[in-house]
Amino acid sequence: MEKYDIIITGAGAAGLSFAYKLAKDSFFDNKKILLLDKEEKSVNDKTWCFWSKENNIFPEIILKKWNKLLIRTSHKSQIFDINPYSYNLIKSSDFYRYVLKTLHSKKNFHFKTEKIEEIRTHGSVVTNKSIYHGEYIFNSIGNTIIKEREKVITLLQHFKGWEIQMERPVFNPEVATLMDFDIDQKGDCRFVYVLPYDEFTAMVEYTVFSENLLDRKEYNAELENYLNTKYNNQPYKILHEEFGVIPMSDFKYTSDVKNSIINIGTLGGATKASTGYTFYFIQKQIDHYIKQLKKSKIKKAFMPKFKYRLYDSVLLHVLKEKKVPAYTIFEDLFFKSEIKLVLKFLSENTNILEDIILMSKVNIPVFSRAMIRRFRELD
Ligand SMILES: Cc1cc2nc3c(=O)[nH]c(=O)nc-3n(C[C@H](O)[C@H](O)[C@H](O)COP(=O)(O)OP(=O)(O)OC[C@H]3O[C@@H](n4cnc5c(N)ncnc54)[C@H](O)[C@@H]3O)c2cc1C
Structure with a gap:
C-alpha cells in the first residue's frame, strides 16, 4: 500500500485550493502529498464569483472584476458602488490550469486519476485501481445535499x-x-x-x-x-x-477530526446556507486547517460561527415558509441598508451591533418568529 502524509480526495475547488496553499508554503515541502480525482481537471464546468475586499484570492486568474452592482425588483432598480469591495469572476478552467501548473512543478505532489470507492476510518482510500494510506485525508467528495432530515432545512x-x-x-x-x-x-x-x-x-x-x-x-x-x-x-x-x-442547508457539516479525515469544500460546510456562495469560504476554511497543521495537528473542525448558522437558518426558514415574497427580503436588505455592510455581513465579518442594524431593516414579525423557532431547533 502506498503511503502519503496527506491525501486530497477530490481535486475540485476545495481540493485544489488546499493543494495550492500547501505548495506555496515551504513548511510542507517535505510532505508527500497525493491528489485523487476521477477526472482530469481541465473542463470549464463552473464560473466562480465572489466578493472580497482584499486582492489575495487567486488575483492572477480573475477574468473580470466589477466595483458596481445592480439590484432590481419589479418596482426599483439601483446601482451600488461597492468599493473597496470588488465582485470577482474566475473560470474553473483557468483555475484548474493555473493550480495544476504550480503543483506539477513540485516534486512532493503526486496525482492519480482514479475513482474513489471508499474512505476508511483508519486512513485508507480505496479506489477502482488501488489502496492508499494517508496520515491525513482532506476530502471533498460525498453527498452534500441533505434532505428529509428532522429539523434540518x-x-x-x-x-x-x-x-x-x-x-x-x-x-x-x-x-x-x-x-x-x-x-x-x-x-x-x-x-x-x-x-x-x-x-x-x-x-x-x-x-x-x-x-x-x-x-x-x-x-x-x-x-x-x-x-x-x-x-x-x-x-x-x-x-x-x-x-x-x-x-x-442548515445541516451541520463536519469532519472526523479524531481519525484525521477532514472534510473540505461544500462537504466540510464551506457553502453559505443563505446564499450558496462557497469559493470565498473555501479559502477561509483552508486557512483554518493550514494554520492548525503548522502548529501541530488538526484539533478543531471548520465551522461557521453559531450566530451566522442561526441567521442563515432563519433566512432558509422564511424562504421555505413563503409568508412574504422572497424578493422583498432582499429588497429590505439591499435597499434599506448600506451595501458594504450587507456584503460584510454575508462574508461573516460583522460585529453584533452591525448585525442588529441590518436585522432592524427586515420584516421584524416574520423574522422574529423564525428566529425563535430555529434557535430551538438548530443543531
Ligand atoms: C456550476 C456551478 C457554479 C458555481 N458558482 C459559484 C460561484 O459563482 N460562487 C461560489 O462561491 N460558489 C459557486 N458554486 C458553488 C461551489 O463553489 C462549487 O460547487 C465548488 O466547486 C465546490 O467545491 P468542492 O471542492 O466542494 O466540490 P467540487 O469542486 O465539485 O470538487 C469535488 C471533486 O471531487 C471529484 N469527485 C467526486 N466524486 C469522486 C469520486 N468518487 N472519485 C474521485 N473523485 C471524485 C470531482 O470530480 C470534483 O473534482 C458553483 C457551483 C456550481 C455547480
Missing part, C-alpha cells in the same frame, strides 16, 4: 447560465447585475445574474431557490424570455452553457 439553489455574445453592444461592462428579480417569481425566489465581460459578451444566469429542480427545458425558456424582453429581441449566440445545483 434544505433548499436547492439551481441555475442555468449562458455565456452569450450579442450582435450589438448592449451591456455596460462596468456594472454586474447581482440579482434581477424583475421576472415572474412563480411562487419561488427567482432572479437573473448578468455578468458582462464587455459590451457584447456576458454570462447570464437564471437562478431559483426552491425545494425541487425545474424541468431542464424551463431554464432555457426562461433565459430566452429574459434576453428577448430585456434586450429587445437582439440576436445573440450562446458561447458556453453551465448548469449547477448548490445545497442551501
